[in-house]
Amino acid sequence: MKLKARDILKESTRLIGNDLWRYVLVIALTETMALLLVRQVSSRIFQLALVSAKVQGINNQNYLQILTNPIALILILFTLFLLGTFVVLQITTVLAFADRPYHDNKLSLKSIFKPILKMKPTNYLVFVLYIFIIMPLGNVGLTSVVTESLRIPSFIIEFIESVPWMMITYYLGLIVLFYLNIRFFFAFIIFYNEPGSFMQALKHSWTITRKHAYLIFKITILIGAGTILATLLALLITLLPLIVSEHFFPNNLKLVNSLLSTAFLFLVMFIVSLSSIFMIQGTVVAYHQLKGDQVSPSRAFYKPKKHSLIINSLVIIAFVFFAAVAYFDTPNHALAGSVSVVSHRGESRNAVENTLESLELAAKHKPSYVEMDIQQLADGTIVVFHDYDLKRLAGINRKLNTYTIDELRGVSIHSHGNTSTIPTLDEYLALADSLNQNIMIEIKTTTKDSPEFLGDIMKIVESHNMRDRVIYQSLDKYAILNYKEKFPDATVGYILGINIGGLEDMNVDFFSLEDYSVTTRVVNDAQRMRKGLFVWTINSEELMQFYFKTQITGIITDNLELAEEVREDMKKTPISDLFWSLDFLESR
Template identity: 25%
Template sequence: MTNEKMKVWAYFKHNAGDFSRHWGAYIMLISVTNLFIGLAVIPFFNFAAQQTLRIGHVPYITLTNLGQILTHDPGVAAVLTLLGLLLLLFVYWQFTFLILGIQNIHRQTRLSFFQLAIATLKKTHRLTPTTIAVLIAYFVLIFPFSSVVFKTSLLAKLTIPDFIVDFIFARWYLGLLVIALYMMGTWLAVRLLPLLPALILSETPPRKAVAKTWRMTRGQTWRTLLAVLLIFIPVAVLTTLLTIGLYLLQSYLDSHWEHWALLGATINLGVLQVVMLLLTVFFTVMLYQLGTSQAETFQLIPNQDLIARVPKRRRNLLFRIGAVGLIALVIGGSSLFYYAYLTGALASQPLTISHRGVDDGNGVQNTIPALQATAKEKPDYVEMDLHETKDHQFVVMHDENLKDLTGVDAKPHQLTLSEMTKLTARENGHTAKVASFDQYLAAAERLHQKLLIEIKTTPEDSPQMMNHFIQLYGQRLLADHDQLHSLDYQVVTTMRKQVPKLKTFFILPYTLVFPETPASGYTLETTTLAMRVIDEAHNRDQKVYAWTVNDSDDMEKVAFMDADGIITDQLGELKTTLYQMNHHPSYADQILQYLTSFSDDAEN
């Protein structure tokens, strides 16, 4: 073993031993911090943002209307910006509190939570405009790629939506670019691991701290990566062994002790949560200690106690009792949840909705042959798209340019309906004629297939587009029990005002604050969908459809979140998944499902 590897191993042994001695204190520190954030800080920001939008008469905020808010509602934009800066301050306080708290336990300075909070507030003087700029750059560059290093639920919405990921990886050159950026982000996260402790704990000006961190970590990246892997690998191995062990144990109970299988599964889920909590706390503490120790080694912060010592007191036992009590409280509170999950009481029966009228590439999207093939599987709804044409008619088409499907480099509003329906679309090895909405709707009626119609809009649409659509189809769609949804808020409000009985959903590609609109419900991109959002919608008598959900694990997760509908390109997979959920798979399989598709989101 080389000298460098021996140093890394010695570091790991030292800090792992420290964790084994003070695990109770570490669990209390991190759990209390997370509880405070989850129960107080995040609800405060949600409430403040909602009140800001309500007072400013802004019904919603998402990626598509940020520019409009900035230009038309500068007061709302200013308050939201202040809330964003305040959020960053809380992120800074969280990291500061954890770094000081972990060092307090590690060095046995024995400060109370109140004293740590005071010490954290005193560090606020480090948060200069330059520090804020550096932190924003740090989060923007590193968090989308390597949030595992310093993770916070306060920045949980800094995720890339699945539809953007799908768009990127459908194009190999963009996929390669993202992989390269991911590798670069990971490399930066590893190299700049000591930067956050340096920004918080040192008295060095931020610019100098960044420059010194970059200079001192030169040539140390592989050593740091080795140290990170030495932390990550045991956690991954233990998680795998735990999962396999619980699965085998539960499989034995399922087959040999059926009367005790449900009780055993409930206990096993409790054991799973406890061990995963311990592993998560261990991983977090080890990473924070690694970053802080590197900051000391590279002389980015003073190599001395971070807080003045106070007389030692033997409180390990009290912390362990407190940690065990907290764990028991969580497990006790979760036992009813586990029981409901295992018996299927949590699983709702969401509507099955075929995205663009296809199932696993069984035809060309938004065409009648695909509709006919998909309708045989009896989805609750077939989702499809329409555009206005040059002669103010309606054609079934998703794309704003026809080139990808038909080879014609034109937009729907540049061609008449007659010209459009003469085109042939090609996709998934199939060909089909482009259909008018009249043709598609008539075909759906013959098949007794209900539709979820997405109305696409562009700046080139005629001013009377919606009035014309309502005059032609409003009552017919009501009679067919069809539904509508749209990304255009004007479409939603117009439909709700003129045809209030027709269910019309508002599509939101990114959920920042719960909207207050007259919509019948919301079609929400699954990446930022959370249980609290669905609960809030149901409290307001609104529905939630999740899109686009193509993985069985995500289907299970969304169903357990109590979504009212699931829009998917894999209709057959969705039906199979829901069938298996409704017919109670083995408890062993449900434990695996919980681990892979539900545990990360249970707190939402």
Template identity: 30%
Template sequence: MSASQPGDVERDSPSPRRRVDLIDSTRFIGVLRLTRASFWHYLAIILVLQGAIVTCVVPAITSLFELALGSAGLSNLTDRNLVTMLTNPLAVLLLLLIAIIALAAVSLQISTIFIVANRQQGGRSLGLRAIVAALTWQVRRIFHYQSPVLLAYFFLIAPLGGLGLLSVLTRGIAIPPFVTGEFMKSPLSAVGYTAVIGTIFCLNLRLMLTLPLMVVSGRTPLRSLGRSMLATRGHIWKLAVSVSGPVIVAVLVSSLGVEIIVRVTELAANLNPDAAVVVESVAIGAGRVFGFIVIGITQVVVAHILISVSRELVGLTTVHPAPAAGRPRGARAITAAAWSIAAIMAMGIGMTAAPAVATPVTGASDTLVLGHRGFVGGGVENTIPALEAAAAAGVDYVETDMQQTTDGQFIASHDSNLFIVAGINRNIFDMTFEEVTSTRVRAGGHSALIPSMEEYVTRAAELGVPLLIELKVHGHETPDFVDRFLAELDSLGVTESNIYHSLSADAVEQLTAKRPELTVGYTIALTLGDLPDVNCDFFVVEQASFSPEFLSEAHAMGKPVYVWTVNDEETIRDLLRVPVDGIVTDHPDTAIRYRSLIADSRGLSFQVSDALSDLSVFR
């Protein structure tokens, strides 16, 4: 140990291949005692760190990103202009600064819990000065020339493996649902996708001791990573059981707590209906605080388990507190004060949340529900059976995709290559109209022929269902494809009965220029910053890029916002509560049901359970 290292970084074991038992009941009992002994210290640390990131780090990153956009001459970043951003030297430097700040924030947020756990297990002081000293030294380890390893781990491997909840900065990092949906279309692609996700999940388990080993032994990122891989080799399932045990218990406790809160709320409101709003508000606040405490305890328990294993790997002993016969008066006073603060927090959070959850969201009734490529529960996407199933479900619109064949005609299909949906490795733009419309697609136990645009829009008109037609641009269209597209719709007499959108800004501009009377939207797969500068009537934004700020800016310009492809029930409810102007979903029946509940229901059971649904697996 060098003189510059703090006292809690101790001697490495002379045996670098030391093995430890990853499932140890004695260790788990000791961990619970350690957590109980100083939990309120950890809770305060978690609150301070989360608050600092929300109030300081996030605004700083936002400001730097706006500077980067401006330096590249952009008002917003999309998948279409990403290269422009990455070829501007100043923008790249600012992005690197953002990466450094984000790495520091996430690393220190997680390292702090590990540092406190390590000091506690080593029988050392938990005083603020000692913790700050240890954190200062840890910064030197983090900002090592090997730090890109940590950057990849925290912002790519961990979030994609399901550990994005470690920090508010990584919580939103995930594979977009529309990408997942594309891979899950066929058994073969679903197996491949599942294998990739499973590999990332296993890699997360193999790397889980990396940061704890850095804290405990002072090793560099790469050495800690290698030691973590070695320690878990052949025993990955044991680490999974050891870590997932507390998580499973926490999920069950949190879910049970929500169920009790919902039932008690109903009972209290029935006894005194005039106090329903107050009861509801307090219940929501209490549920939020309860969930925060359960999650906090889980984080501390898991941190202690990983630190205990890491200490044993490097030859360090752990000091476990003996069972307390009785608690000192001072400790009881601190606990009472902590619970009082929690109660005040519950009341405050509840009262703040009350207007949002205790009152029906009348605007939700105006939110359009659009069946994504029909209703895949009743047929293969973009086929007639799926269209008919969507109409039967009562959708407001059916979203569908039209693209051009090699002979210049239009058919209904999202995929340009038919391998996933039909098992044929051919591109639509290389096939004739007759070849495409005689091809059978299969998914979800359903099968149907690929319909022509004429067949699809005609059947939609017969069903009385308007369409949101996406003009797909695959790069092999005829020069006059927009004119041909409009001419065919005109010949069928349905052009003005439907609305349109496209991922191609050029196609959107052409449609609005040629037919200004039509309603044309711009579809966005990725956007950060201001609204895209495209002449359109509405926006269709992928849910990962949606934000209340985006909605406000669009509404200020008089442009509705539809969000796609939203299949998660909690996200559907969240968007209905905003409310957005439209939700494009594979499950329109679910969206329609929640639209009715949120717009009209004042039942406490739904309102409270809806507000606390993210804390329960039963909701």
């Protein structure tokens, strides 16, 4: 049977229109249950796992401590099982609601739980791979609030993109996952409607999508495009009154802004819910049209019930509540100036990173600090360089710590059409001192470092009278704690490449985390411990706006110019506050 995307979306629109409000209610309930119940329960179990392993969170240095603790490992696996089970329950609940028009029987709890009850233990590995890898990374078709925030940390992606073969492999992998999502598009509706295991549902979906992959792709593109257009329209509707109010009613701007922020929030929530509804109903309609099924006669002429006064009242109450939250929680614009901006390896867009040229260009923007990396050479000289080898910037496959400074003088490094040489720490700080620029030193360690390495760093810093203008951080927990012990008045920080859970209290002055690892708990832990918190690497306007409105210590960025523009725009106009409620409510 030849199917058309237009006919599928047209039939989906008719079925959705028949019972839109109850549809939205089902989506809202399942999403709320995921956010408030499942995440809370799973986080408690995960916390028990951390307690069992005697750690505050999982990071790049203690993950083996978790994996070698049987109780902690069992609890983490149970957390994954619980989350995966709820994903099935959430998706099958809304699928069951969307599937009602094709059945005479009334929707029951038994039918909703049926897929869970027939899940075979032998299919769990495939199930986990599909739920936590293929679905969120492939990003096509059905999804869940539990998994939609899963993503690869940006610093890992940046590293991958810096190595050509890894970048090619990564993007080919994404294409494969995208294609798998297309081919497994009907897996859940098959698993709900037909007998058989989840593996059989995947195989059946693979079979029936062989000739309809483009159709599925077209449906998802049309729904996605509609969502974007609707969101832009909602933005336009709320921005115009705000611009008018800013010019004609400046004294009432905060109240108007709060009301419009809430209106925008409601519109976006409705649009996102409607997008999910269309994707779900489109999946169901396409599946039944492929099978040649028709809407049940008893439901063909279904007349929707008018939404009651209770629903209208609840919507109004919710609107007033969120408007009040937006009014009292709209941030003070002074906060935008209290968050430090740190230049990541200097101005690396117009010069080679970690060079004297990159430092000089960065200093023109007057950042709070210029971040740089140091390592020790074979002869004990300390140089400013990030990678442990010269392959990326010099095309030489040799470890940096095998060089002497005399050998390194003849090596040129290249990036983005720029050429330079590797400076010593002494040369770098001499220029920083002349520029009156504060520095954030990342100490990179190897097993070949001399015992004098840490002491030599401070000697060079003191030789330039910069002890009060330099702070230190490292991925090596023991090195940075040792540095703090040697120099108690030094400001030091511990870098966590990946962190899941809370922060461990230790003798450092700040923590440095990638955006992916920053959660409400992390921020609360840092504040409770009275530690600073730097977040890296923040290069997008949206993330800059978000963090400038928080009370973290600072952001580390590759784009100082954009950071300056964002900060100034936030001080000039309250339009950016339109998105504050959305950012505030977003789960991080």
